[in-house]
Amino acid sequence: MRFPHGSGRRRWRSPLALIIGFAATATVLTGPISSASAPPVYQDSSKPIAARVADLLGRMNTEEKAGQLQQIAVARMQGDCQWSGGELNTECMKEVLADQHAGSVLSGGGMTPAKNTPKEWAKLTNAIQRYAIKNSRLGIPIIYGVDAVHGHNNVLGATMFQQQIGLGATWNPKLVGDVARATQRATAATGTVWNFSPVADIARDHRWGRYYETYSEDPLLAGDLAASTVKGTEDGTSGRQVAATVKHFAGYSQPLNGHDRVPGDMSLRYLQDTILPAYKKAVDAGADTVMVNSGAINGVPAHTSKYLLTDVLRKQWGFDGVVISDWDDVEYLVTKYRAAADYTEAVAKVINAGVDVAMLPPDDREFHPALMSAIKKGLISRKRLNEAAGRVLALKFKLGLFDDPYVDPAKADKIVLGADKKLARKAAAESAVLLRNENNALPLTNSDRKIVVTGPSANNLPNQLGGWSIGWQGVPEGVEVPGTTVAQGLKKNAPAGTKVDYVADPDKAVQQGKGADAVVVVVGEKPGAEGESDAPRPALAADQQKLVQRLKATGTPVIEVVLAGRPLVLGKAADPDALLMGWLPGTEGGHAIADVLFGKVNPSGRLPVSWPKSLGNDPLHYQQLPGPNSGPESSYHVAYPFGAGLSYTTFETGRPKLSDTVVGPKRTLTVTVPVSNTGKRDGVLVVPVYAARPSSDVLFPDKQLVGYTRVALKAGQSKQVEVEVPVSRLAVTSGDITGQGPKKVAPGAYQIVVGEKKADFTVR
Secondary structure (H helix, E strand, O other): OOOOOOOOOOOOOOHHHHHHHHHHHOOOOOOOOOOOOOOOHHHOOOOOHHHHHHHHHHHOOHHHHHHOOEEEEHHHHEOOOOOOOOOEOHHHHHHHHHHOOOOEEEEOOOOOOOOOOHHHHHHHHHHHHHHHHHOOOOOOOOEEEEOOOOEOOOOOOEOEOOOHHHHHOOOOHHHHHHHHHHHHHHHHHOOOOEEOOOEOOOOOOOOOOOHHHOOOOOHHHHHHHHHHHHHHHOOOOOOOOOEOEEEEEOOOOOOOOOOOOOOEOOOHHHHHHHHHHHHHHHHHOOOOEEEEOOOEEOOEEHHHOHHHHHHHHHHHOOOOOEEEOOOOHHHHHHHOOOOOOOHHHHHHHHHHHOOOEEEEOOOOOOHHHHHHHHHHOOOOOHHHHHHHHHHHHHHHHHOOOOOOOOOOHHHHHHHHEOOOHHHHHHHHHHHOEEEEEHHHOOOOOOOOOEEEEEOOOOOOHHHHHOOOEOEOOOOOOOOOOOOOOHHHHHHHHOOOOOEEEEOOOHHHHHHHHOOOOEEEEEEEOOOOOHHHHOOOOOEOOHHHHHHHHHHHHOOOOEEEEEEOOOOOEOHHHOOOOEEEEOOOOOOOHHHHHHHHHOOOOOOOOOOOOOEEOOOOOOOOOOOOOOOOOOOHHHOOOEEEOOOOOEOOOOEEEOOOEEOOOEEOOOOEEEEEEEEEEOOOOOEEEEEEEEEEOOOOOOOOOOOEEEEEEEEEEOOOOEEEEEEEEEHHHHOEEOOOOOOOOOEEOOOEEEEEEEOOEEEEEEEO
């Protein structure tokens, strides 16, 4: 729960802090509540949340409060209570929920009920909830978390949407919000009301295994889409609230060598001006929770950084929700970072830095004793314990868990199974980016009577879905997921009289391609997640490059479709007749790709990231700062730049006009841009608006995105579009190389850049 207040105060204390301070001095009531007396304040749904939290904290003992700081993986209560899964184990439920008073439970990737259906998910969460409430002296419910990062992706039969990186290519906050609402309906139906999404990290290193979980390399675009996801997740239109989680705060996507969870090093200026803005946009959208970066920044593990978690997040930004660690990160302070001598010290460090809840694997038996030890030794104050527990309780009250803790299993299957397919198809089609289209190879027409489809991802649904799909690393072997592959989609959507043949064998595909009207070759990468998906050489595999090259040699038009979580260096596969980036389009991806290839959908996707031309240029992004670079590859050397994307029609963009030519740093500039559809088909144009500086003491990139819009134009239509640009978006951290000056908009000359055209203005 969040309470608004001013930022930047020297003596910051939220209303919740005042309540917690009161609770710390209140008498702890023990024993059952008398049924003859009036219900306590915390059980009265008509009372304000702050009053209910204060009342409940005043009744809880230390062990009960400490339990709220613990989130345990559900496998800790299933089967052998380690990693086996299966049916719930009552003995282990007692230890976790009754003895340790655990406040929350999560299903990590692949941790499902014994039978993976929505109904069984609802029954599982109900069973855990019922046990927790029944065995809690004060009837305190648990909150259940899950990584529903592209739909309710852990549940068999749930519709899986395009992954975040693909949604970034839509440049469409409304659509991204609609996807979040659909996910919210599905998760709410199964009782999993804490969603660890969205990722607000920015994508600047193609080697990093979680690249596909981000929205963009640009902070503004990434922040806008993350904010839309927060709003869509938390709007509660399904009748049950779900909490969103902004992650991974902060700088997780910038490991020094591109490998997951490797420490990162960055200047304070880069952290403040480039890394933090996307998280702040999502937090300002009303996020209930924030998850902390697993890595270290500038030599300090993020989950021990009081600067990040208290000074920035709490005091500067005014966030008063729940901060949770990532998986097993508290123990890693001892076993990996060597930043704490023992578990007790590690627990004290993270809690005192600002973490409210620790996310634990199922084999963790030491967190609760270590937390109690830290409290008894005075390493964690009673005030800090009340603050953290109070935030968790406030979230539970906000989500309605005290008043309506259970879901209806009988309704879950109907709500979840196969839901929102039309939206998933739309999102996947709108995210597809057409990057090359020589001799109008696309769209495929009625004259293309024979089409050969081949490639390792043409008929491979796991490759199409990516990681976090039923299992952590993707669809587990032997699991059948409903969905439509590209080969199936082309067959089902082909116009009458067109024959589509899927040919798995490369040699046969080349042979049959010689007599075809077109060949569609679907290439990409295998699914994966986190470190196991790191790619030190993020290039298309050599055998796939060779297949494209052989098909091209037949003389038949070759349409190359890439299904991957990141742009790949294409090498010998770089010059097909047409190139379409489909990203990881989800269970309806086959239909969506077919819609684009057959021209039912005019592609409107634009790259939210830069596409590398060769290996060795990571990190890569369009905001590279200027300098006396010694060679072409040391500058912005790309195959396709940020914002690239073609259409089946043509557009023209005119010179931008500004509402003012002299503005103050707190003003908003209105940029008016004339746009025209000069082709013969209706289409959608993304209009990015950039800012540039002719000169600047602190280096400024050649251009920086400061606004954008999408406009639908009928064939031959012209419009004037307006984009609002707050001048504050031009702010940079001032000062010398230490970056210790205030963040401000420097006075002087600026330019607005749209396409190749510019307009000058001055900031005073």
